[in-house]
Amino acid sequence: MIVVATADFEVYHGVVNELRDRGTTFTTIELDEELPDRAAVVIxxxxxxxxxxxxxxVVADPDDPRRxxxxxxxxxxGDGGRTIIGVDPGRKPGxxxxxxxxxxxxxxxxxxxxxxxxxxxASDAPSPVVRIGDGSRLEGAKLVTDLEDVRxxxxxxxxxxxxxxxxxxGMGDVLAAVNIARLEGExxxxxKIEPTEGEIQVIKDRSRERSDHNRAIDEALARRVAAGELTIDEALAEHRNDGTGSETESHETDEADGSEPSS
Structure with a gap:
């Protein structure tokens, strides 16, 4: 049984509500009371x-009772407390x-x-492991590169x-992440991923979607996005600032309405 024993109202309130939300059996005692015989852990x-x-x-942080x-x-x-984090990579990873x-x-x-x-x-967890699926190569590579101090x-x-x-x-990515967490990997x-032409085109298309003026970034910037050096928004800003943005926008607008590009 879990026992909650604290004089800190915020800790008490947060932990008790979290336990109730999960349907967990627990009891509370005053600090000067004896622990029940069935006490397995004290928060x-x-x-x-x-x-x-x-x-x-377990010492509770009033700002993070869930942990x-x-x-x-x-x-x-008796799970040993090991934290395993599964990730199904993509534009919105599960x-x-x-x-x-x-x-x-x-x-x-x-x-x-x-x-x-x-x-x-992963912070403060004993021997945490992050397991990332090998699909969505570019997004997965960015996560692998950006994660530090964790296996x-x-x-x-x-x-x-x-x-x-x-x-x-809408549950598929999260459920896939659960399955990924349960598989050992390398x-x-x-x-390091060398993006394919199709992946570069996808990045260009996404930049056009994000642009206020139907503007796509060029291939060089798209490759930097693929490598994780820039976000699409940063690439759009750089494209705008280097003086090529208005030209690209004008050319694309001409193509969109069926007219010939102006010379």
């Missing part, structure tokens, strides 16, 4: 951790956080936010995307 605040030195103790509950549940289940065999958190965020989410979930494995993601029944639209610290 408390930093000021009172020493009071439970003889018990398995404390994750660790307490791992201790109760991210699944597992403690042992239990999924404790799931996210789907823009690629630009993914590294921050992964590093936050990263590249996983063959063949067959990890499940069939989605009625009403489950340890990598970098992944």
């Amino acid at each position: 408390t605040d930093g000021d009172n951790a020493d009071a439970f030195a003889n018990a398995t103790t 404390a509950v994750d660790r307490a549940l791992a201790a109760v289940r 991210i699944a956080v597992l403690t042992g065999e239990t999924v404790v958190a799931a996210f789907q965020v823009p690629l630009s936010d993914a590294v921050d989410v992964i590093e936050r979930e 990263v494995e590249l996983v063959d993601e063949t067959g990890t995307t499940p069939y989605l029944g009625t009403g489950s639209r 340890v990598v610290d970098a992944r």
Whole structure:
């Protein structure tokens, strides 16, 4: 059983609500009470951790009660507390956080936010592992390159995307991330990808979609985006600033309306 024992109202409120949301069996006691016989782990605040030195103790941060509950549940289940983060890469990667065999958190965020989410979930975890699927080569390579101070494995993601029944639209990337997390991969610290012409064209098309004036970046900038040196927005700004943007826009507008480009 999980026991909550704290005089910190914020810790108490956050942890208790998190436990209730997960349907977890727990009890609360005052700091001067004896622990129940069935107590498996105590969640408390930093000021009172020493009071439970003889018990398995989790210190809760009032700003992050979920992390404390994750660790307490791992201790109760005997999972060893190992955090494995599975990532299905793409423009909006699916991210699944597992403690042992239990999924404790799931996210789907823009690629630009993914590294921050992964590093936050891995921070302070014992021996965390990040497993990234080998599909979506360019986005996956960027994640591998940008992640620091954490073990990263590249996983063959063949067959990890499940069939989605009625009403489950939008869940595929996250469920694939769960499956990726459960597969061992090859340890990598970098992944250099030479983009194909098709991948370069996709980047150009995305830049046109993001542009306020139907403007696509040139191939040189698209290759820098593919290498992770620039975001598409940064490439558009550079394209605009180097004086080629207005020319490209004018030419593309002429083509779009069917007229001949002006000489």
